[in-house]
Amino acid sequence: MEKLKYQVSYLVEEELKRANKKFQPKFNSEHEAYSIIKEEVEEATEELEHVISNFNKMWWQIRYDNREQSLKYAILIKKHAILIAAESIQVAAMCNKFIDSFEK
Numbered sequence: 001m002e003k004l005k006y007q008v009s010y011l012v013e014e015e016l017k018r019a020n021k022k023f024q025p026k027f028n029s030e031h032e033a034y035s036i037i038k039e040e041v042e043e044a045t046e047e048l049e050h051v052i053s054n055f056n057k058m059w060w061q062i063r064y065d066n067r068e069q070s071l072k073y074a075i076l077i078k079k080h081a082i083l084i085a086a087e088s089i090q091v092a093a094m095c096n097k098f099i100d101s102f103e104k
Contacts, residue, residue, distance in 0.1 A: 008092075015093040016097060027101040027102075030102065036094050040091045043087045043090075044088050047084040048084055050083075051077050057073050058073035058077065
């Protein structure tokens, strides 16, 4: 897990660099920072809701021995789990931007 956290931290820094090239490198206000972080948190939450929904559907397919359908839901869970990870990296990157913008 430590290696994975290190790799994710690296991806957070890379995402911050990418975002800073596309947008201004500092937030203008805490309100602006909040709204941008909030949007990323909402997107991560939506992806988690997809994971939970598909996980529950997968369980019902497993209970009724429908392997084809349970595999379909496993594929969807994986897709949305990857999207959660990406959104979470963006949340962390924007938190770093917040810190960079307002830390004295």
